[in-house]
C-alpha cells in the first residue's frame with residue numbers, strides 16, 4: 426500500500442461528496458480525503474452501512490456525514506443537494522464512485538437489465554454532476570468532479586451494459602470539462618482495472634486471477650491506490666487538468682484490442 430504523498434491538511438476547509446462512500450473504493454476515498462483534513466459526505470442506499478462508515482471515520486477524528494439516497498432517482502438527487510444547502514455542507518468536490526453491474530453475455534441481457542445498468546452508471550452520474558454544477562453556479566464557487574469508471578480500452582466482454590454506460594461517462598467527462606470550465610469546474614475520471622474490494626465476490630475468482638496474471642503489473646489494485654489518484658485530481662496540483670480519464674489498470678490498456686477474457 427502506498428504511503429500518502431500529500432501534505433497534511435491539504436483539503437482542510439473543503440467538503441467532499443462521495444457517492445457509494447460507505448464501502449470499498451468509496452470508503453478508501455473518504456478515508457484519504459478525511460485524513461487530509463476534508464469534511465466528507467457519503468451517500469449510498471444502505472443506511473446501516475453508511476452509519477458504520479461514518480462511525481469509523483468519526484472515531485479517526487474525521488468530520489463525516491451520510492445521506493441515504495438512490496442516485497438513479499432524480500428527485501432523491503435534487504433533495505440531497507437541497508438538504509446539503511440546509512445543512513451548510515455544500516460540496517467543493519464531487520466523486521461519482523457509486524456504480525456496478527452484473528456479469529452476463531450480451532445476448533442474455535434483457536432491455537430492462539441494460540436499462541438498469543445505464544441508469545445507475547451513466548444517468549446516476551449525470552444527475553449528480555448536474556446537481557453539483559448547479560449548486561456551484563448558484564454559489565459562484567468552482568469545484569472538482571472525479572468520475573470513477575472501469576478500464577474499457579479493450580471492451581468488457583460479459584459486461585456490455587457497463588462497457589457502454591462507462592464509455593458514456595468517459596465522453597460525458599470530456600464534454601462537461603468543456604462546458605463547465607467557465608464555471609470554474611474541472612471534470613476528470615479514473616478508470617481502474619480490478620481492485621481488491623468485497624464487491625469482487627460476485628465475479629468468478631479463477632477468471633479474476635487469470636485476468637490479473639496477464640497484466641504488465643500482475644496484481645490487483647488496492648482501493649487506496651484509487652483514492653490517491655482521485656485526491657491528486659482534486660488537488661491544486663491538478664488545476665490545469667480537465668477532461669482526462671486516468672488509467673489505473675496495471676497496464677491493461679497496453680494489452681491491445683484483445684481483452685483478457687471471453688464473455689461467459
Ligand SMILES: CCCCCCCCCCC/C=C/C(=O)SCCNC(=O)CCNC(=O)[C@H](O)C(C)(C)COP(=O)(O)OP(=O)(O)OC[C@H]1O[C@@H](n2cnc3c(N)ncnc32)[C@H](O)[C@@H]1OP(=O)(O)O
Nearest residue numbers: 525526527528529535537538541545583624686687688689
Ligand atoms: C467472464 C465474464 C465477465 C467477468 C468479468 C471479469 C472481470 C471483472 C472486472 C470487475 C471490475 C468491476 C468491478 C465492479 O464494478 S465491483 C461493483 C460492485 N457492485 C456491483 O456491481 C453490484 C451492482 N449491481 C447492482 O446494483 C444491480 O445488480 C443492478 C443495478 C445492476 C441492477 O439492480 P436492479 O435492482 O435495478 O435490478 P433488478 O433486480 O430489478 O433487475 C433489473 C433487470 O436486470 C436483470 N438482471 C439482474 N441481474 C441479472 C443477472 N445476474 N443476469 C442477467 N440479468 C440480470 C433482471 O432480470 C431485470 O431484468 P428483467 O426485468 O428483464 O428481468
Ligand SMILES: NC(=O)C1=CN([C@@H]2O[C@H](COP(=O)(O)OP(=O)(O)OC[C@H]3O[C@@H](n4cnc5c(N)ncnc54)[C@H](OP(=O)(O)O)[C@@H]3O)[C@@H](O)[C@H]2O)C=CC1
Nearest residue numbers: 445448449450469470471495496523524525619620622624
Ligand atoms: N472493484 C473493482 O474491481 C472495480 C470497481 N469499479 C467501480 O468502482 C466503484 C466502487 O466499486 P467497489 O468499491 O468495488 O464496490 P462497492 O459495491 O463497494 O461500491 C459500490 C457503491 O455504490 C453504491 N451504490 C450502488 N448503487 C447505488 C445507487 N443506485 N444509489 C446510490 N449508491 C449506490 C453502493 O452502496 P449501496 O448498495 O448501499 O447503495 C456501494 O457503496 C463502482 O462504480 C465500481 O463499478 C471500477 C473498476 C474496478
